[in-house]
Structure formats: C-alpha cells, structure tokens
Amino acid sequence: YQEKQTAGYSFWPVGGWDGLFHTLAGAVREHGGEIRLQTRAHRVVIENGRVVAVALEPVQKAIPTEAFNLEYVEAEAVICTLPVWNVLDVVWEQDLPDWYVAQVKLLAQDQFRVCWLGFYVASHEPIYTGTSLTELAVWFEAPYSRLPGWAFLTSGMDPTTAPEGKHLFNCGFAFQGLRDREWIERKFVEAERDLAAMYPNAFTPRNIIWKKRHLVAHPPFGVIQKPCLVGRYRPDYRVPNIEGLLFASETFRSRGIGVDRAARAALTCVEQVLGFRIPEFKNSWHY
Structure with missing residues (x-):
C-alpha cells in the first residue's frame, strides 16, 4: 500500500488472466520446460518413502x-498445486501418515469453504465510490443480503479490459460453506438491491450496459481464514515422511490471501526444492 497507494488485494493483471497464463507458459518454455496440455495428473507415484514418478x-x-491408459514420467520432486479437497485424488492416502490425512480432510469439509456470488457489470460511467478508480471497496454486511463483500473497477486497474469510454465493474458477496440453489438465487436478487443502495447514482438501468452473474463455489475460493484454521493448524506444505513431495496451495500452510497467497506458497515450495532462497524474493513474506 505504501508503494502503490492501492489496497493490497486491489489489482488486475495487465492483459487479464489469459495474458498472465501465456506469459508464465512462455517463461517455462524459454527456460527449457515442457508444458503438457490436455493431460491429467492421475497419481503421484511414491515408493519407499520418496517420489519416483x-x-x-x-x-x-x-x-x-x-481409462487407466497411463504414461509414467520419472521425477525426483513433485510440486502439487491442488487444494485440500482434491489432493487425495492424486496422492494415495496409504502413502501418507494417518494424522496428516486427517488434517487434510478436516480442512476439506464443505463448511470451511469460502465461496462468493457476484457480478461483472459493463457501464457507461464508472461504478465506484468516487475515491479512486483503483479503489477496493469492502463492506462487512450489505443492507439486504447481509453478506460481506468487495468491489473494484477492473477497467480502473487495466483500461484495456473495456472499450474506450466504457467501464468494467467486478464485485463479490462472500459466504462460508456450500449452499443450495434456492439460497443462492435469493441472494443474487438481494445483492442487486445492495449494489443499487451502495451505488445509487451509478448502479442504475441507464448506466448499466450489461451485467453477468458469477458464482465461485465449485471449486470454492479457498479455506476460510479464522482462528484454528490458519498457520500451524493447516497441513504443512512439506509432506511428512515423503521425500520430494510438496503441496503449493493456498489451502495448505501459506501466507497472504487469494492469488497472492497461492504465488507465495509456490515460491516457498520452489525454494524448498532448490535448497536456497531466491535472491529477488529473499525478503518477501512467505514460509
């Protein structure tokens, strides 16, 4: 915040997420890496307490x-980015300590999942509080849905995400645990009333060009962060008793929030494999 005068989680990657993925893929290939598309990781093969393939x-x-037409790729180390609710699909429980499996399954419960419903909105005039086009607006309880949430202008972060003279707004109303379809549909209606109340001069039929509902629940955003569900209460990214296996997911032990948290988790695991701190990131906040 001190450097950018922008909230720490208020951002949008230039070029969008697709541009970010292509940039990362290009960097991998440039350094001799291979990217396998249309390929599913079926299982991490573990023998005698170490990763082999x-x-x-x-x-x-x-x-x-x-089914089961498998190709085996030998590997001395595997960094798995799956969250707690999927990781046991590719790593057999019998290869892990019972207490570690129990810790993974505890966090994977539906009741601990962070979800949100929200809107992408195209508009003639920007939908914001008037403080800054790069602001991150947050609320603890909206007037009608009673849900906490956030909102920002995607086009304020990156003007290329909208045609010249137009704007793109993004918001989310967060909730804990999976809910039924009736509850979600009702909350969408209430959330629209919330936005009209919070942005009375901007969230109007005359200003809105189109709006699209979106739901982050399958998969969810992550595991809820609250006492006894963070820090040492989460499974260690270093899998106990298994050499060469690390879990780089923000649902495991990591620091930060969201995409930033996932990136820091990956950095921690990469440095663990390399055996040293990468100089450019040695002072950054990660395990």
Missing part, C-alpha cells in the same frame, strides 16, 4: 470408456 492420463478419448 507421476502417472499421466490423456483427457481426450477416442472411446468414451477409455
């Missing part, structure tokens, strides 16, 4: 019933 399976099938 990853079993891969093609996504595209010539016959709908094809």
Whole structure:
C-alpha cells in the first residue's frame, strides 16, 4: 500500500488472466520446460518413502470408456498445486501418515469453504465510490443480503479490459460453506438491491450496459481464514515422511490471501526444492 497507494488485494493483471497464463507458459518454455496440455495428473507415484514418478492420463478419448491408459514420467520432486479437497485424488492416502490425512480432510469439509456470488457489470460511467478508480471497496454486511463483500473497477486497474469510454465493474458477496440453489438465487436478487443502495447514482438501468452473474463455489475460493484454521493448524506444505513431495496451495500452510497467497506458497515450495532462497524474493513474506 505504501508503494502503490492501492489496497493490497486491489489489482488486475495487465492483459487479464489469459495474458498472465501465456506469459508464465512462455517463461517455462524459454527456460527449457515442457508444458503438457490436455493431460491429467492421475497419481503421484511414491515408493519407499520418496517420489519416483507421476502417472499421466490423456483427457481426450477416442472411446468414451477409455481409462487407466497411463504414461509414467520419472521425477525426483513433485510440486502439487491442488487444494485440500482434491489432493487425495492424486496422492494415495496409504502413502501418507494417518494424522496428516486427517488434517487434510478436516480442512476439506464443505463448511470451511469460502465461496462468493457476484457480478461483472459493463457501464457507461464508472461504478465506484468516487475515491479512486483503483479503489477496493469492502463492506462487512450489505443492507439486504447481509453478506460481506468487495468491489473494484477492473477497467480502473487495466483500461484495456473495456472499450474506450466504457467501464468494467467486478464485485463479490462472500459466504462460508456450500449452499443450495434456492439460497443462492435469493441472494443474487438481494445483492442487486445492495449494489443499487451502495451505488445509487451509478448502479442504475441507464448506466448499466450489461451485467453477468458469477458464482465461485465449485471449486470454492479457498479455506476460510479464522482462528484454528490458519498457520500451524493447516497441513504443512512439506509432506511428512515423503521425500520430494510438496503441496503449493493456498489451502495448505501459506501466507497472504487469494492469488497472492497461492504465488507465495509456490515460491516457498520452489525454494524448498532448490535448497536456497531466491535472491529477488529473499525478503518477501512467505514460509
């Protein structure tokens, strides 16, 4: 905040997420890495307490019933980015300590999932409080939905996300635990009333060009951060008793929030494999 005068989680990558993914892919290939598309990680192969390979399976099938046509890629180290609710799909429970599996399953419960419902809105005039086009607006309880949430102008972060003279608004109303369809549909209606109340001069039919609902629940945003569900209460990114296996997910032990948290988790695991702190990041906030 001191450097940018912008809230720490108020951002949008220039070029959008697609541009970010292509940039990362280009960097991997430039340094000799290989990216396997249309390929699913079937299982991490563990023998005698160490990683030896990853079993891969093609996504595209010539016959709908094809299964277990595996290719094994030898590996001395594997960094898995799956969250707690998916990680046991690729790592067998029998290869992990019972207490560690129990810790993973505890955090994977539906009741601890952070979800949100929200809107992408295109508008003629910017939808914001008037403080700054790069502001991150937050609230603890909206007047109608009674949900906490956030909002920002995507086009304020990156003007290329909207045509010249137009604006793109993004918001979310957060809730804990998976909910049924009736509850979610009702909250969407209430959330629209919230936005009209919070932005009375901007969230109007005349200003709005279009609006799209979105739901982050399958998969959810992450595991709720509250006492006894953060820090040492989360599974360690270093898998106990298994050499060469690390979990780089913000749902495991990591610091920060959201995408920033996931990036710091990955950095921690990469440095663990390398055996040293990367100089450019040695003073950054991560495990």
